[in-house]
Amino acid sequence: MPAALGTRWYNAVWRWHFYAGIFCMPFVLWLAITGTIYLWKPQIESWLERPYDRLAVTAPRSTADSQVRAALAAVPGSSLHKFQLPQSANSATRVIVSTAAGDVRVYVDPYSLRVLKVEQEGARPMRVISDLHGTLKAGNWGSYLVEIAACWTVVMLLTGLYLWWPRNARGLGGILYPRLRRGRRGFWRDIHAVAGIWVAVFALFLISTGLPWAKFWGSYFQEVRQVTNTVDGPQDWPTGSAQTAAMMGDHAGHAAMSMRHEAPGVSELDRVIATAYPLGMAAPVMISPPARGDDPWTVASDAANRPLRGQATVDGRSGALLSRKEFAQRHWLDKVVGYGIAAHEGALFGMANQLLGTATALLLMTLSLSGFIMWWRRRPQGLLGAPVPAQRPRFGFVPAGAIAILAFWMPLFGATLLIMLMLERTVFQRLPKVRGWLGLKAHGAA
Structure with missing residues (x-):
């Protein structure tokens, strides 16, 4: 050259x-x-939620259905969205209920049925950080x-x-x-x-x-x-606004999780739980009620390390395991994205x-x-300070190809690049003060 x-x-x-x-x-x-x-979400949430994971075992454990009813009573007009499997005998039960304003997380003492805490899912500290990070x-x-x-x-x-x-x-x-x-x-x-x-x-x-x-x-x-x-099945990650994803649930592609549900029958949830525990899914494990009365319940791992995730469906009337799908069975593109997201979040x-x-x-x-x-x-005083443009170089195959690849990979880059080039040639060049501040030549810039 x-x-x-x-x-x-x-x-x-x-x-x-x-x-x-x-x-x-x-x-x-x-x-x-x-x-x-x-x-550092795992460590932060563990510290924030430690009061709800150190409960005293004071009485026989109430049925899961009773715990759900206590949560629904604490949020009038709500319906069951998800039930999180407790990780130990000392853990409060987390019940996520749906309202017109969004999902609400209710912490219930499984022994006394006392409601310990009620909070909007979108207002949880790490959900707020996620929203600030992804959507400002x-x-x-x-x-x-x-x-x-x-x-x-x-x-x-x-x-x-x-x-x-x-x-x-x-x-x-x-x-x-x-x-x-x-x-x-x-x-x-x-x-x-x-x-x-x-x-x-x-x-x-x-x-x-x-x-x-x-x-x-x-x-x-x-x-x-x-x-x-x-x-290959529903997408395992939300796209766009985290607030929307919070209202739809973390497994946003599952149809049953984007609908309002009536309280389940007394025995069905407990049957599903009895089937879910032996599956050994990575915590946290979320149980979602059926979208329609005859549909199965959904049991899904919501582990931050996505390669550990799995999903199953269970017949609520009999407790029979109907299907199970592990991460390894997903399409290779889903697995690539799953590994990438887990590494991005520091969980891999x-x-x-x-x-x-x-x-x-x-x-x-x-x-x-x-x-x-x-x-x-x-x-320079009063100027943006961009490098002074030299004579425009000729575009060869390599730079043109690189720009084309980037524009195909990231369409918003291609769109904003075209907008900036058009503005430079049709607007900035016609405004002497703007042209001078940007350090552009009167007849084009590199």
């Missing part, structure tokens, strides 16, 4: 890296902070915004790798480890570059495994699966997974903050 053409490409990549970074920086910080909190608590529009930021973070990371790639470098200083005696500007440049190279692969993995939850990408993925005939391989996720989040925060400091220190 001639030197002049290489310089043009470097300059063009630098400009898009700059724009992507300016836009993504606040989102990266927000997602890293909320994501780190959510990584702004519903599906927030999901779209987070997805756009995720797409451009991919661009930021890939262009950063191009800029980082060693050119006539001597040694590994500034490439794999920071040089600490190069003054402030050199220090922050090295911190930014080194944090980027160490975090890039893990960050790209986190973004890829988070996309199935996004409203647009998740729907796009579902459509692709419909076209390619790779759908225990605390080591949580620590790795936390380290990735800390490196992403370091990347964002160092980039902000570099920009703040050298920005």
